[in-house]
Amino acid sequence: MTAHLPEPATAAHPPEHLMTSPPPKRVTTSVLTAPGAVPAAAGSRTGGDVLVRALAAHGVTHAFGIPGTHNLEIYRHLAAHGIAHLGPRHEQGAGYAADAYARVSGKPGVALTTTGPALLNIAAAIGQAYSDSVPLLVVSPGMPLRHPRQSTGLLHEMRSQTEALRGVAAFSHRVSSLEEIGAAVARAFTLFRTRRPRPAHIEVPLDLLTAAGEAIPDRAAPAAGPAPADADALAAAAGALRSAARPALVLGGGARRAAAELLRLAEELSAPVVTTVNGKGIVGETHPLSLGVSLHTRAVRHWLGERDVVLAVGTELAESDLWDAPLTLGGTLIRADLDPAQMYTGLPADIPLVGDARATVRALLAHGLTAAGPGARPAGPDPGAVHRSVAALRAERDAETHERDAHLRPYMAAIRSVLPADAVLTSDSAQCCYYGALPHLPVGPRGRYLHPTGFGTLGYALPAALGAKTADPGRPVVALSGDGGLQFSVQELATAVQLALPLPVVVFDNGGYGEIRDEMLDRGDRPTAVDLPPVDLPALARAYGGHGVRATSPDALATALHRALTTPGPTLITVPEEPSR
Structure with missing residues (x-):
């Protein structure tokens, strides 16, 4: 996914700087901060420089967060690597802002916190990003490499930041060397590119942030192209859709990148479309085939139960989508999702399509779902009649x-x-x-x-x-x-x-x-x-x-x-x- 992104700072929106008293706690900052970089000795790079350089190498242009005593070495290098900074008033706000940035831009959102309470403040936003499959990277310092397990009363000390964050993020990675920083960043971006995108946390011990080393190698996430589902499963799904008399599409947030392809599919099949909350608007909600966000209504649930083939793309079909008990379907359920677990979670798929949504739907369309020939789809319902039935179902839905x-x-x-x-x-x-x-x-x-x-x-x-x-x-x-x-x-x-x-x-x-x-x-x-x-x-x-x-x-x-x-x-x-x- 790509979108137009602003420059890190422009003349129309210059950085502003707010003066604050020195810590003992966190230090607030301006909305756009561009602190001057102070380089390490010639030929060497600090851990903070290595970290910010790795973020920039993966296309990061904006970060959200609040600087504090322990993460100043990260902030020192942001401007030198072209990363603009937005400073909300609370770390939870930084997490939600980075979440929305990712949803709108199509790029992972990055949030920076300091240690202890700041990291716990952003935990709710990490949990939300996990639930909604949002690529969010949270970066924080941690206790020094050789910090004793017995509490010493160090500022912001807690028993284990990584153990706390593993409960809400896809992973929490504490690095142990300068060389490992780039690898950890690459690991996060590999997750975002190749698997169901979910939040990750990287912890860099605070003494590593200021430690300097020479010839630290750069690491980059491998390029990964979107892959469609298995060919045999695609053929089976195409056959089911081609023969369907009463098809329907259920679209979730994971289907968004395939919006154009799914609209074409819906129109070719004269298949009404219902979406989850995160799928809202993938097919325009004024389109005559759209039932909008209505999986939670009795009328639409009953209607889905009578479809002979339902194609669900990029959705968990979970309680948060349905607001009620699981769906009861009477026909064939085809599930297309990047996450293999969705094939047997909730409503198991009769035909599982594990792969990228856009590539998978394009492959389905390539099968010629309305083409003539052996096994071709029989003459479908009159599109006008389908549109009238959708309008009537909308009215029944709204009457509830x-x-x-x-x-x-x-x-x-x-x-x-x-x-x-x-x-x-x-x-x-x-x-x-x-x-x-x-x-x-x-x-x-x-x-x-x-x-x-x-x-x-x-x-x-x-x-x-x-x-x-x-x-x-x-x-x-x-x-x-x-x-x-x-x-x-x-x-x-x-x-x-x-x-x-x-x-x-x-x-x-x-x-x-x-x-x-x-x-x-x-x-x-x-x-x-x-x-x-x-x-x-x-x-x-x-x-x-x-x-x-x-x-x-x-x-x-x-x-x-x-x-x-x-x-x-x-x-x-x-x-x-x-x-x-």
């Missing part, structure tokens, strides 16, 4: 949740009316997102909708918007959140002010944790700790140096959003809501 979603739908229409087709929306675990935007704010292949699926973290939307803006500053980005989730990362408004780029932040304020309040009431419990004292969020945005307004109607939201898209800095737009119960 009409009462629950009715107040949100006009606001989603207002947002859609203002945003261009290529806009990026970042989302939070909020009712306005999963009951509003996911089903009722259509997105097409030119746009993106970034949501914290699976792990379901709170506070993702605002820092993710910063990462998306860093990946493509000229592209419209809107953060969508609730008042509860926003306050997990509201301090990143300060970072958005420093970026000085237009960034609307739309917050639906229902006075607390609305979803948990509803769950308590459904259980017959008295709501506890879910009603939050009111906060004047627009005033808070202004206190940070941004802008803040209230929108009490869909028309007011559209007006405020239109203005915010051309106003430098963040504009927080509060939409007051009554509690859902």
Whole structure:
């Protein structure tokens, strides 16, 4: 995946520097930091230089993080190797920003932390990236090579950073020599290129960061081209699709790079398309074959059960996709995924296609699914009839949740009316997102909708918007959140002010944790700790140096959003809501 990326620093957005007092703890930094490099002795390179050089060799142009006492040798070399730096106000925000940067740019996101608490702060973001298959590399210092296992009280000391991170990352690698630093970076990028992309952590002992060595060899991840699935399995899948009378496609986040090929496949087969949350918009949600994000609805689940062939691409078909019990399918299930484990996890595949999504779908199309000849597909249903049946199914789907979603739908229409087709929306675990935007704010292949699926973290939307803006500053980005989730990362408004780029932040304020309040009431419990004292969020945005307004109607939201898209800095737009119960 490729995307246009900004230069590390431009005249329009020069680096800014903030003065802070010396540590004992972490040191905050500006949004874009370009510290002067101080080279080691002639002919030698420090561990920090080796590390940053290895990142740059793998195409890294941006990093997110907060400098601290133990990682200054990394920061020293960023500018010399052309790596720009964005400094959020919390390491969790750095992780979410790097996550969104990866999703929008198509390049791995890189986050830098210092030791101990900083690394633990980013752990939630690592868990979210693991859940959503995002290539995120977190780099941190560690205790010195010969640091005793018995605690000595060294600053930020903890029992084992690598053991802590192995619980949430694909791997956590502590290097033991200068030569191993480049190999560890290459290992991470090999994972990102050849396997299901998931987060990795590299720990460099702090004494290695400042140690110098000569003739340290550069290491590079091997070039790896995308491979399709096994030829025999492809032939079997093509045969099943060719003979299908009632085919359907289920698309997840792993199918995104194959968007054009999958649209062609759907149209050739007259196969309706339903997506997971991470697959939202792979096939435009206004297309007459699209059922959008609706795997969780009874109508669509029942309809899928009646299909004779279902092709699921790049999806786990997990509880986080279905919001309910596993699907029950009556026909043949073809699963295409880079991860072999998906062939027998959840719903086992009748025909497994293990390989890159784009290469696999291209290979399927090459089989001539609509060609004449022996074994050719019989005359399929009239496309017009299929389109009418999809429209009827959409209406049945929406009727299930009409009462629950009715107040949100006009606001989603207002947002859609203002945003261009290529806009990026970042989302939070909020009712306005999963009951509003996911089903009722259509997105097409030119746009993106970034949501914290699976792990379901709170506070993702605002820092993710910063990462998306860093990946493509000229592209419209809107953060969508609730008042509860926003306050997990509201301090990143300060970072958005420093970026000085237009960034609307739309917050639906229902006075607390609305979803948990509803769950308590459904259980017959008295709501506890879910009603939050009111906060004047627009005033808070202004206190940070941004802008803040209230929108009490869909028309007011559209007006405020239109203005915010051309106003430098963040504009927080509060939409007051009554509690859902």
